[in-house]
Amino acid sequence: MTLNILNIGFSNIGIEDIILVIIGYSIVFAALVALFYVFNFIPKIINVIVRNKLRRQGKHITENTDLSVTGEVNAAISTALFLYFNEIHDKESNVITIKRVSRRYSPWSSKIYGLRNFRKP
Amino acid sequence: MKRISILILIILSLISFSSQAENYQANSQLHEVQDTVLKKNEVDKSIKATSQETANSSINSAEKGVNRFISFTGFKNVTYSHIIMILVGLFFIFLAIKFDYEPLLLIPIGMGIIIGNIPFYQGEGINIQLGIYQQGSVMYYLYQGVVKGIYPPLIFLGIGAMTDFSSLISNPRLMLLGAAAQVGIFITFLGALYLGFNPAEAGSIGIIGGADGPTAIFLSSKLANGLHGTKNLIGPIAIAAYSYMALVPVIQPPIMKLLTSKKERLIRMKPPRSVSRFEKIMFPLIGLLLTGFISPSSLPLLGMLFFGNLLKESTVTKRLAETAKNSLIDIVTIILGLTVGASTQADVFLTSTSMLIFILGAISFMIATAGGVLFAKVMNLFLNKENKINPLVGAAGVSAVPDSARVVQTEGLKEDPTNHLLMHAMAPNVAGVIGSAVAAGILLSFLM
Known part of the structure; x- marks a missing residue:
């Protein structure tokens, strides 16, 4: 089934190409399945290590096996902390535009160089 | 006298x-x-x-x-093809500004298309050092970063520094969706062979299905660069990949709806657990070692991706992470977008081959989306009720980060305004980045 003009046809696809596709797709899967197993396994190892550590320290081990907190809870806590630390308005001076200068004396505001000095004898 | x-x-x-x-x-x-x-x-x-x-x-x-x-002058040298390409460039800019479709990519690319298609005198044997394909021009030197595959790894460094893999770590089974969606790459590879492209060109075209611009540029710069009897397809492939990435909100929803029932679209997934710092640090290290050993050809991309992620997650290299995810990626994106756009010079770009690449790219995207959705449905057959996966999430297996995850969120909210799927969709989305980079490495090692 080959159209000579456009060089279109199944004859363009060799057995080696089919093998490439099968092997290639399998390798992509294999790489991500391997990562899946590793990261499925890591939390379990961490749990075991934490439990052993607590046992050695003689601390009470809770019956609750689910030590994790959901991302939503974490998001709520972190938002609350962010608001608390970064957006506190209660202690603000309410003076936004006028800034008090540290050096108060200036010849411009001096009483010695006032206009009334000229009238003095 | x-x-x-x-x-x-x-x-x-x-x-x-x-x-x-x-x-x-x-x-x-x-x-x-x-x-x-x-x-x-x-x-x-x-x-x-x-x-x-x-x-x-x-x-x-x-x-x-x-x-x-x-x-x-341009007026003397202008042809219809130049005008068509300039209109395409203007259309890209219009899409970016009016509809907010990937403006960070489409504006540099659109402007690049216009710059690359301003007609100028091109006599045989005369090099006035203007065009992107004329040795000595500024654009030529900037384009070398594309041709030599320098920019894509730098982009991956920035992506790594930006990406939070916690959703993936908290629910690792979603990684499989990222792998499943790569079916688009391999089916399109066969499709391109069927249409008469040689294997190296077909591999480069297939990678468009990975929905990852930098990966597509990286692979085509190695396989379809005009050397060793191949055509130079870097421009068309890059434009196709980025265009379809921008058009994810248009391409994906019909396929997602077609392949899922209303009941499936309403599935609520278990919220992701919190992930410890230790796990976050281990992910780039283990990820690099595993994928690097399986597919060393993908190291330039995955090495940089995981390096960037380690900069972020280690929390001790904040300055480097900030640079990688802000200034560096911005600079490279500007140059990459501009040069890829300019590489679409009408005489090189406007060919029947480019049209075929665009058609194959669209099909590739659709197959990838369908692959992810269908695999999620297959996984649901083996999972208990608590752990069921909303099949819409499978569509995010194509690695257009974060656009396809955003599309999943939008489609999920259309069915149930309280069902937020974004965090779940981010997992197959970033797994798709890893998957497409591994696939690129495999194709590179087979076809180079």
């Missing part, structure tokens, strides 16, 4: 002689003057002739200059 008369005669003769001599002198002077005048006239004539000639020649040279200028 005789003497006196002789004397008078002598004087008279002398006088007559002197007058004659004077006359002669006067005459000779007159002749001289006349000669001088004549000569002067001749000189004047010759000067006039010369000046006329000079004027004529300067007019000629000015005419030549004007003609040359005209022959160098």
Whole structure:
């Protein structure tokens, strides 16, 4: 089934190409399945290590096996902390535009160089 | 008396002689003057002739200059293909500004298309160092980063520094969706072979299904760069990949709806657990070692991706992470977008091959989306009710980060306004980045 003009046809696809596709797709899967197993396994190892550590320290081990907190809870806590630390308005001076200068004396505001000095004898 | 008369005669003769001599002198002077005048006239004539000639020649040279200028202008060299490409560039800019479709990519690419398609004089054997394909031009040197595959790894460094893999770590089974969606790459590879492309070109075209611009550029710069009997397809492939990435909100939703039932679209997934810092640090290290050993050819991309992520997650290299995810990626994106756009010079780009690449790219995207959705449905057959996956999430397996995850969120909210799928969709989305980079590495090692 080959159209000579456009060089279109199944004859363009060799057995080696089919093998490439099968092997290639399998390798992509294999790489991500391997990562899946590793990261499925890591939390379990961490749990075991934490439990052993607590046992050695003689601390009470809770019956609750689910030590994790959901991302939503974490998001709520972190938002609350962010608001608390970064957006506190209660202690603000309410003076936004006028800034008090540290050096108060200036010849411009001096009483010695006032206009009334000229009238003095 | 005789003497006196002789004397008078002598004087008279002398006088007559002197007058004659004077006359002669006067005459000779007159002749001289006349000669001088004549000569002067001749000189004047010759000067006039010369000046006329000079004027004529300067007019000629000015005419030549004007003609040359005209022959160098865009108006003289413009063809229909240039105008079509300029309109395409303007359309990209319009899409970016009006509809907010990937503006960070489409504006540089659109502007690049316009710059690359301003017509200029191109004689055979003449290099005026203007075009992107003319050695010595500024655009030529900037384009070398694309041709040599330098920019894509730098983009991956930035992506790594930006990406939060926690959703993936908290629910690792979603990684499989990222792998499943790569089916688009391999089916399109076969499709391109069927249409008569050689294997190296077909591999480069197939990677468009990975929905990852930098990966597509990286692979096509290695496989379809105009060397070793291949065509230079970097421009069309890059444009196709980025265009379809921008068009994810248009391409994906119909396929997602077609392949899922309303009941499936309403599935609520278990919220992701929190991930410890230790796990976040281990992910790039283990990820690099595993994928690097499986597919070393993908190291330039995955090495940089995981390196960027380690900069972020280690929390001790904040400055480097900030640079990688802000300044560095911005600079590279600007140059990459501009040069990829400019590489679509009408005479190189507007060919039947480019049209075929665009068609194959669209099909590739659709197959990838369908692959992810269908695999999520297959996974649901083996999962208990608590752990069921909303099949819409499978569509995010194509690695257009974060657009496809955003599309999943939008489609999920259309069905149930309280069902937020964004965090779940981010997992297969970033797994798709890893998957497409691994696939690129495999194709590279098989076909190079």
